[in-house]
Amino acid sequence: MQPSTFAQRIQLIKKWGYQVISLDELSGMHQSKQYGVHQAAITIDDGWAGIEQFMVAELAKHAMPSTLYLSSYYAEKQVPVFNVAVAYLMWSQGGSIELAGDSYLYQLTHKRQLTTQDISSREAELSFEQRQTILQELAQICCVDIQQWQHAGRFRYLDIAALKRLQENLCKIELHTHRHTFPQDDRTTAELEVERNRQWIHEHLGESTHHFCYPSGEYVPAQFDWLQSLNIATATTTHNEIVSPEDHPLELPRIMDSNAVSSLEFEAELTGFMTLLRKLR
Incomplete structure (x- = not known):
């Protein structure tokens, strides 16, 4: 709002x-x-x-x-909320991205063309570390500085x-x-x-x-x-x-x-x- x-x-x-x-x-x-x-x-x-x-x-x-x-x-982790950040990054690319063969997401999904649903459907099975790796890779593909996100508090919860x-x-x-x-x-x-x-x-x-x-x-x-x-x-x-x-x-x-x-x-x-x-x- x-x-x-x-x-x-x-x-x-x-x-x-x-x-x-x-x-x-x-x-x-x-x-x-x-x-x-x-x-x-x-x-x-x-x-x-x-x-x-x-x-x-x-x-x-x-x-x-x-x-x-x-x-x-x-609030404890102080990182961007995964599903919301992913949705935004994928939206910025029209809802899908092309993956290189050596990308982490390709190794995880075995798909060259990836949609938002391909990622969100696997969220529950991902560890915290895997989620951060995925966000880093998506941000790089989308030319987004995720460290700047972190500094600005984008897609993040309040801290203590x-x-x-x-x-x-x-x-x-x-x-x-x-x-x-x-x-x-x-x-x-x-x-x-x-x-x-x-x-x-x-x-x-x-x-x-x-x-x-x-x-x-x-x-x-x-x-x-x-x-x-x-x-x-x-x-x-x-x-x-x-x-x-x-x-x-x-x-x-x-x-x-x-x-x-x-x-x-x-x-x-x-x-x-x-x-x-x-x-x-």
Whole structure:
């Protein structure tokens, strides 16, 4: 989202008289089924480096609390997020590249013509070192200085020092799994992802965490029991809607915002007009 767009959103929130509250406060209200009038909690997903400069800084100007759902793996590693960086580099080449016979990617895939899907489909089986080698090679093919990326923080998550600055500006750090994955068919792995995420946040940031966001909004109701066993109070989805007292605390909707959402659409969501329209359909 562009900084100017986000600043406009804050002005709309103020225009309609919304009081921005913490996620803990919203959770308490949801549990008691007693909501105040015109109250909202602001949540941010993942942990991209750019949010410090405009999102959290803008919120701090208005003394508005927020919550960052952090995937801790890339905050720890401090390298470009692999799938996003690969997608960008491949996009810059029209979605495919030609490989030389001695290239690492050719030895890995045995393909001369490589597409984005050829790389992304193998991501889960690649080690950290292999991913970095692939990024280095792709950057070289695309004539991109990846060291400059690193210096500028492109496609990178916030580091520990930056996350601590967020905390000083009323931003609470909460759970989004360690590696941005929450498998639906493997309870042990899913719970380990949350526990590693929680441990990392507590160890490096001193936060006690009780709120969760499903990676990519993907989940099944059977996972509610898993989260309850981990003492998770709320879990947010990517369902575009205002929270109501009837919503399950581990299946909370949100108003999903991005540059693709016009100011008029955002205002319609904020005022509940879109909620009314969806109910009438």
